[in-house]
Amino acid sequence: MTEAATCRPPRPQAVYFFATCVVDQFFPGAGLDAIRLLEREGITVHFPENQTCCGQPAYTSGFHDEARRVARAQLELFPEPWPIVVPSGSCAGMMKHHYPALFAADPALTAKAVAVSARVYEFTEFLVTVLGITLEDRGGPTKVVLHTSCSARREMGVHLTGRALLGQLNQVSVAQQEHEAECCGFGGTFSVKHPEISGAMVQDKVNALRATGAERVVSADCGCLMNILGHAAWKDRQEGRTRPSLPGEHIATFLLKRTGGAQ
Amino acid sequence: MSEKPLHFMPTEGFRERSKAVVENEFLQKSFRAAMDFLMTKRAAQFPDADELESLRRLGERIRQNSLDKLPALLTQLETNLTRNGIHVHWAENADQANAIILDICKKHGAKRMVKGKSMVSEEIEFNHAAEAAGVEAIETDMGEYILQLAGEKPSHIIMPAIHKTKQQIAKLFAEQIPGVAYTEDVDALIQIGRTVLRQKFLEADIGLSGVNFAVAETGTLCLVENEGNGRLSTTAPRVHVAITGIEKVVEKLEHVPPLFSLLTRSATGQAVTTYFNMISKPRQPGEKDGPEEVHLVLLDNGRTQPYADEELRKTLQCIRCGACMNHCPVYTHIGGHAYGTTYPGPIGEIISPHLMGLEATATLPSASSLCGACGEVCPVKIPIPDLLVRLRSEINSKPGSGSPLQGQGAGYSRLMTAVWRGWAAIYANPAFYRLYSWLVSRFNWLTPAGQGGWTSVRTPLRPAPKRLRDLLAERE
Ligand code: SF4
Numbered sequence: 001m002t003e004a005a006t007c008r009p010p011r012p013q014a015v016y017f018f019a020t021c022v023v024d025q026f027f028p029g030a031g032l033d034a035i036r037l038l039e040r041e042g043i044t045v046h047f048p049e050n051q052t053c054c055g056q057p058a059y060t061s062g063f064h065d066e067a068r069r070v071a072r073a074q075l076e077l078f079p080e081p082w083p084i085v086v087p088s089g090s091c092a093g094m095m096k097h098h099y100p101a102l103f104a105a106d107p108a109l110t111a112k113a114v115a116v117s118a119r120v121y122e123f124t125e126f127l128v129t130v131l132g133i134t135l136e137d138r139g140g141p142t143k144v145v146l147h148t149s150c151s152a153r154r155e156m157g158v159h160l161t162g163r164a165l166l167g168q169l170n171q172v173s174v175a176q177q178e179h180e181a182e183c184c185g186f187g188g189t190f191s192v193k194h195p196e197i198s199g200a201m202v203q204d205k206v207n208a209l210r211a212t213g214a215e216r217v218v219s220a221d222c223g224c225l226m227n228i229l230g231h232a233a234w235k236d237r238q239e240g241r242t243r244p245s246l247p248g249e250h251i252a253t254f255l256l257k258r259t260g261g262a263q
Numbered sequence: 264m265s266e267k268p269l270h271f272m273p274t275e276g277f278r279e280r281s282k283a284v285v286e287n288e289f290l291q292k293s294f295r296a297a298m299d300f301l302m303t304k305r306a307a308q309f310p311d312a313d314e315l316e317s318l319r320r321l322g323e324r325i326r327q328n329s330l331d332k333l334p335a336l337l338t339q340l341e342t343n344l345t346r347n348g349i350h351v352h353w354a355e356n357a358d359q360a361n362a363i364i365l366d367i368c369k370k371h372g373a374k375r376m377v378k379g380k381s382m383v384s385e386e387i388e389f390n391h392a393a394e395a396a397g398v399e400a401i402e403t404d405m406g407e408y409i410l411q412l413a414g415e416k417p418s419h420i421i422m423p424a425i426h427k428t429k430q431q432i433a434k435l436f437a438e439q440i441p442g443v444a445y446t447e448d449v450d451a452l453i454q455i456g457r458t459v460l461r462q463k464f465l466e467a468d469i470g471l472s473g474v475n476f477a478v479a480e481t482g483t484l485c486l487v488e489n490e491g492n493g494r495l496s497t498t499a500p501r502v503h504v505a506i507t508g509i510e511k512v513v514e515k516l517e518h519v520p521p522l523f524s525l526l527t528r529s530a531t532g533q534a535v536t537t538y539f540n541m542i543s544k545p546r547q548p549g550e551k552d553g554p555e556e557v558h559l560v561l562l563d564n565g566r567t568q569p570y571a572d573e574e575l576r577k578t579l580q581c582i583r584c585g586a587c588m589n590h591c592p593v594y595t596h597i598g599g600h601a602y603g604t605t606y607p608g609p610i611g612e613i614i615s616p617h618l619m620g621l622e623a624t625a626t627l628p629s630a631s632s633l634c635g636a637c638g639e640v641c642p643v644k645i646p647i648p649d650l651l652v653r654l655r656s657e658i659n660s661k662p663g664s665g666s667p668l669q670g671q672g673a674g675y676s677r678l679m680t681a682v683w684r685g686w687a688a689i690y691a692n693p694a695f696y697r698l699y700s701w702l703v704s705r706f707n708w709l710t711p712a713g714q715g716g717w718t719s720v721r722t723p724l725r726p727a728p729k730r731l732r733d734l735l736a737e738r739e
Contacts, residue, residue, distance in 0.1 A: 019731050021690070025700055026724065028731035035735070047735055050693035058683050060633055062655025066687035073691045154635035183592050187632025194630055195716025196278070200285040200596045201632070202720065230721030237722065 008132055014044040015126070016077070016084045020091040020222070021053035023250075027222045030250030034087045034123055037256050041131055045085075048077040054086075056094040059102070061189045068102055075099075075112050084119045085126045087252060089152025089221050092122040097155055122152055124161040124220050124251060137169035139258045145175040145214035146251075147205070147228060149221035150183050162220050162251055169258050175212035179204070186227040202231040210246050217248035225250065273603030273615065274626045281597040281630075290426070294595050297425050301589040304532025305640070322525045323644040325518045326580035329510070333570065336479040336512045337561065343482025347544045350558045357387035360562050364389065364471065364504055365396045367558055371502050373398065373469035377460075379486070379493035380404035381473030382420050382583060383506050383562055386605045386618065389471070400471070401463045403492035405456050412439045418599030420606060421530045421585035426598050460492065470496035470554065474507035475582070476522060477559070480515050484559065486540040487526060489533075494540050503554040505542070509561050510570075510579035522582055525642035530584040565618040565669070572666060574653060578613050580643040585610075587637035587647060593630055602627065609637035613650045621658055621670030628654040697732075704730050 015038060023031040035045045051074060059067035074095075078084055086092040096117045103109035127133045146162050153159040159181075166174050185191065185201025192198075206228060209217050219225050225248055232246035284290050309315040329336060341351045354360035360383075368376065376393065378384065378400055390411070393400040402411040406424035410417060412435050417423030424432075429447050436455055437445040443455055472493055476485040484505050486493050497503045513519065527533045546553035569575035588594040588608030599607035604615040604624070612627040628651045637647040657665045659679065662672030689695045703710075707726045714723050729737075 021700075024731045025704065025726045028727050028729060028734050031731040032734050047732070049732070052690045052693060052696040055690075058687060060652055060655070061683070062628075062652065062657075062659040063680070063683040063687075064656045066683045069687045069691040073693070150632070150634035150636070154639050181636070183632045183634030183636070185592070185632055187634070190629065190632045192714075192716040194278070194281070194593075195719045196282040196285050197593055197596055197630065198632065198716070199720035200291070201592050204596075226724060227721065230717075230724065233722040234718075234720055 009130055012083055014046060014082045016082050017045050017047050018051055018084050018086045020088045022222045023087055026226060027250060030222060030253050031087060033256045034252035037252055041133060051077055054091040054094045056091060057188050059098060071099060071102055075116055078116055083121050085121050085123055087123040089122050089149040089156050090223055092120050093151035093155035096120040122156050122158050124165055125158040128161040128164050135168040135259050137171045137258055138260045139171055141171045143173045143175055143214045145177055145209050145212045145217050147217055147219040147224055149224045152220060153181060165255060175214040177212050178208040184224045184227050186223050191227060202227050206232050206246060217246055218251045218254045220251045222250060273624055277601060277603060277626045280601040284597045284601055290598060294598050298589050298595045305529055305586060308528035308532050318525060319642055319644050321521050322642050325513060325522060326643045329513050330576055330579055336514055337509060339479040340477055340482060340512050344559060347482045352558060352560045354560055354562045356564050360387045360506060360560050361389055361392035363560050365392060367504055368398050368469055371468060373502060375467045376400040376469045376471055377403050377463055377467040377496045377500060379472035379496035380407055381506060382605060383473055383508055384471060385417060403460050403496055405453060405490060408456055419585060419588060420583055464495045464499045467500040469502045470500040471504050472497050474505050474511055476519050477507060477512045478516050478519060479512055482543060484542040485519055487536050489537045491538055494538055497540060497542060498553050501554055502556045504558045506560040506562060508566055509563055510566055526582050526584050529586040529642040568617045568668060577645050578650060580645050581610055582643055584642055586640045590636040590640045592634060609647045613647055616654055621668060621673040625658050625674040628658060700730055704728055
């Protein structure tokens with residue numbers, strides 16, 4: 001980590017937190033835990049009240065005018081030069097890699113989009129590469145398995161940061177799963193447009209995660225978590241289990257819990 | 264998997280076909296094992312990530328150079344081939360290509376053709392046209408030969424019969440080849456096939472092959488293969504006809520080695536293939552073998568459509584290695600036939616809309632979770648996920664409002680457009696969003712238990728009773 005420490009950007013005083021619509025509406029606890037973790041590091045976290053969604057659902061579905069309208073509204077949320085922390089690899093990927101092209105027709109907006117995208121960090125990426133966070137494990141021995149989203153892995157290239165964070169927790173062993181780099185089958189509207197294919201993919205993913213014998217799955221992407229946990233719970237119900245066979249949570253929640261909470 | 268030849272209407276029945284494969288446990292296991300095998304072999308060929316990345320960048324640049332200069336290079340290719348004594352033909356579509364090849368057959372009174380593996384000949388459904396014209400066209404690639412006996416189409420562009428088990432092949436050979444007893448011994452099966460084909464090579468009066476790279480500066484046709492059937496098809500008969508898409512041209516001979524290396528390592532995980540053929544001339548006086556006449560058919564069949572668009576042009580960089588299918592979780596779950604197109608998998612999803620129009624292929628670009636595994640392994644760095652998203656927008660936009668792509672707007676739906684407009688109206692307006700998200704959280708008990716495809720294998724999605732913004736407000 002020493003090499004990373006020397007080329008790390010200066011530690012910011014404040015950040016913007018772009019929660020994403022999924023976290024705001026479906027995983028608010030994960031968002032809150034991510035904010036608490038950042039605050040514990042001495043960072044002032046600003047939550048722009050007017051934030052909604054990055055626009056990705058419409059974008060990947062091929063409704064680009066609609067995606068642009070929504071994305072356009074987010075461009076105005078970050079006037080200060082602070083980093084923008086996003087607790088989701090796919091929304092971060094949308095903002096970082098697709099915003100500039102989305103506004104290509106309008107030079108002024110392109111400039112704005114580029115300025116925003118340059119400041120976007122996925123949550124685990126931010127903790128590792130910007131803060132160089134040190135975590136002290138306070139929990140008992142446990143085994144977890146990490147699911148890294150495809151966007152985090154391939155679009156953001158941050159598949160190592162989640163692992164690095166878990167690696168700092170000395171009582172936590174991280175299980176290896178089969179086909180680790182394979183998609184969980186979520187893919188936004190793909191999961192409802194092609195339910196059979198998406199269903200087969202999530203079934204394989206859940207089987208691979210369960211086969212590790214890990215106590216829980218953690219992930220930095222709530223889209224994947226909705227899919228994975230939703231299928232695991234459905235399967236439990238089908239097979240008459242009352243205890244969840246694969247519980248899971250956002251990595252922020254897990255990290256916070258393991259390291260003694262908000263303090 | 265369907266035992267009947269598929270005819271090309273992929274949108275129709277895509278869901279049923281993919282569902283049938285997904286529910287077939289045996290196929291799930293065998294596809295998974297085959298793809299794992301291919302992925303492992305490829306990975307072993309690229310131990311050094313930096314080398315791989317620089318090679319991919321080089322491959323991308325070579326292919327982009329070819330496309331940037333495409334008209335000039337095609338002219339140069341034609342000039343040099345002609346100078347070398349190779350006849351060049353241009354075909355706008357499948358019918359023209361078939362007519363050109365069958366015309367050559369007719370001119371030579373050729374009735375027996377041996378075919379090396381050629382996906383373009385699949386694309387133009389040459390075997391049907393040949394049959395109708397009374398030409399016996401025998402596939403000589405072992406996989407293709409098996410499929411021809413079975414009356415099926417390839418399910419993979421490199422390993423066409425990957426969906427077949429050795430038991431199925433044993434049964435097929437015993438039933439279809441006179442005098443053959445049932446055996447599951449793979450070596451014996453291959454020998455049986457080879458014996459039949461050897462005779463066909465001897466009898467053939469014309470050979471057909473594909474082309475992997477056509478070199479403009481020298482007028483050379485390169486053919487990559489493992490079984491030697493490509494070499495025999497192009498040298499044993501009196502006449503050799505090669506067919507390829509117009510995008511397969513490269514400018515310089517020195518462009519071939521990097522592409523060849525990327526191709527074999529990405530496709531089958533081989534450092535080199537067993538055979539690499541370079542065809543530059545028909546048989547010259549005094550030479551002992553080789554065809555007396557060589558032809559090249561250059562096929563458009565829709566390729567000029569993506570060529571005309573800066574972004575979509577990248578589709579044509581493809582060198583048909585098949586790595587995108589081997590790494591695609593959707594392909595791994597549904598196999599090649601479900602797509603209903605000549606080219607399945609990720610490359611099929613981005614090229615088929617141009618070859619067949621968006622009406623016939625409207626479902627295909629949506630059949631991806633956009634996980635990006637394809638783009639990550641593509642040896643020429645085609646941004647497949649981005650192209651899928653682009654095609655989705657062409658499909659869903661109102662007819663006449665997108666690019667001049669054939670079938671643009673084929674998936675346009677007033678209802679879906681209204682739904683997304685409504686969504687945008689809420690999410691682009693913070694006040695509306697606050698109200699909407701407040702309502703769905705406070706009334707989350709009203710969330711329906713059945714949520715379409717989502718709840719077929721998952722518990723319903725239910726908004727949390729309080730949003731993150733509520734939790735934050737409570738803290739203060
Ligand atoms: S798109 Fe890329 S990975 Fe797929 S077949 Fe073509 S060259 Fe290979």
